[in-house]
Amino acid sequence: MYGWIWKHLPGPWPLKALLALALLVAVVLVLFQWVFPWLEPRLPFNQVTVDEGTPTAGIVLPFVR
Amino acid sequence: MNPDDQEELRAALLTDIEGPQPVERSRGYRVRAVIRGIGEAFITVGALLLLMVAYQLWWTNVEASQAIAEERQEIEQAWADPDPGAVTPTPTGTPKPVTDKPLAEPLYGTGFALVYIPRLADHVWGLPVTQGTGKDVLAHGAGHYADTAMPGGVGNFAIAAHRSSHSEPFANFPDLQVGDKVYVRTQKVWYTYTLTHDDPNLTPTDTWVIGPVPGFPGSEPKKKLITMTTCTPRYGSTGRWAWWGELSGSRYVSDGPPDGIDPRVVPS
Numbered sequence: 001m002y003g004w005i006w007k008h009l010p011g012p013w014p015l016k017a018l019l020a021l022a023l024l025v026a027v028v029l030v031l032f033q034w035v036f037p038w039l040e041p042r043l044p045f046n047q048v049t050v051d052e053g054t055p056t057a058g059i060v061l062p063f064v065r
Numbered sequence: 066m067n068p069d070d071q072e073e074l075r076a077a078l079l080t081d082i083e084g085p086q087p088v089e090r091s092r093g094y095r096v097r098a099v100i101r102g103i104g105e106a107f108i109t110v111g112a113l114l115l116l117m118v119a120y121q122l123w124w125t126n127v128e129a130s131q132a133i134a135e136e137r138q139e140i141e142q143a144w145a146d147p148d149p150g151a152v153t154p155t156p157t158g159t160p161k162p163v164t165d166k167p168l169a170e171p172l173y174g175t176g177f178a179l180v181y182i183p184r185l186a187d188h189v190w191g192l193p194v195t196q197g198t199g200k201d202v203l204a205h206g207a208g209h210y211a212d213t214a215m216p217g218g219v220g221n222f223a224i225a226a227h228r229s230s231h232s233e234p235f236a237n238f239p240d241l242q243v244g245d246k247v248y249v250r251t252q253k254v255w256y257t258y259t260l261t262h263d264d265p266n267l268t269p270t271d272t273w274v275i276g277p278v279p280g281f282p283g284s285e286p287k288k289k290l291i292t293m294t295t296c297t298p299r300y301g302s303t304g305r306w307a308w309w310g311e312l313s314g315s316r317y318v319s320d321g322p323p324d325g326i327d328p329r330v331v332p333s
Contacts, residue, residue: 001105028116036120041200045121047302048235048295049198049210049225050272 121230125204129232132205136193140176144252160320163254167218170211173197178216180207180224181248183332184241188234189226190331194249198225207234207293210275214289216249216256217315223275223292228299228306235295239265241308247291248323257323258291258310265297267305274307288312 005023009016072089090098171177178194193206202208207226214220226234247258264274273279274294277286289312297306314323322328 001102001109003101031113031116032120032124036117036124039117040121040125044302045230045300047269048203048227048305049208050267050269050274050294050305050307 125230126232129204129227129230133193133232133234136176136195136205137179137191140179140193143176158320160316163217163315163317165254167215168251170209170215171196173199173211174202176206177209177251179250179328181250181326181328182241182245183326184245185235185237186332188232188236191328192226192234194224203227204231213275213292214277214286216251217254217289217312219289220277220286221275221279221290221292222249222258223294225294228295228297235293236299238293238295238297238306238308245310246313246324247293247310248326249291250318250322250328253318255316255318255323256312257314259313260308260310263306263308265304265306267294267307269302269305271305271307274305274309279309 006016006020009019011019072091072094168177173196176193176195180189180192180194182189194209195202195206196209196211198208198210203226207224209215210223210225213223216222228235228238241260241263243260243262245260247260249256249258267274273282275292276282278284278288279290279292291310291312293308294305296302297304316323326332
């Protein structure tokens, strides 16, 4: 895949390197701007709230401490 | 020269003589190409995972710090203090008793208070509190659980904030101690809560912790409480940690901040 991309970038190698870098930056930008923000709430990290909704008797614990 | 290069070179030479030639790929070449492809796929997946980690642990903090500063500015602008940064730190005369009723709950996503916790001052000094506890709200400060009391109200003023990522306001949550003060400022009133107890071993379904009388559903609230929740372990989300406190004082903003704190200067 990476070999294929390198082969299809135009120009001599310094230009290829520059274009490859630009491609990399573009990919990271797309990931940080759109993909990760979309993905994040779907992952089970960083949940800080107790679940809201109808408090049912079943989940009410006695008050200890 | 390795066999693959030899083949390519041969094809290139023949191209010069006889026009384009199909490159004869050996079986070895194809096997190597497949293995190379699999290897590259693994490397790509690894790089993506590392980038995701960088996003979570670093970039969300950068973004949230900015968002928190903007939210704070918005709230302060809405309050239109004569002295932005919040009024004389040295009160004069005897403060008037607060007779204002607690605020009504604002619309989802509206900031209405700033929180100052000396023990957590490096993260929680002018932390905006915004209505609601959606991820979008928690990305710029603390969120106020809907349908719980407002600052100074009878019942339970319940808020949540991140302990890791998104500027991690509650990063040092475990440092809190019984007796610590939590200052909540609304437009006109400073409310002082004093922490009474905590529970680090809660589960995400323990919604009783934010009830009007935590642990006693249905009973009539008489006290004015605060509840703060965050995740535990840090970077995880399997458990919840809550601190509770009770209102121990209130004064008008025009009488100066409580206990001589200076909201403009982060204590070290």
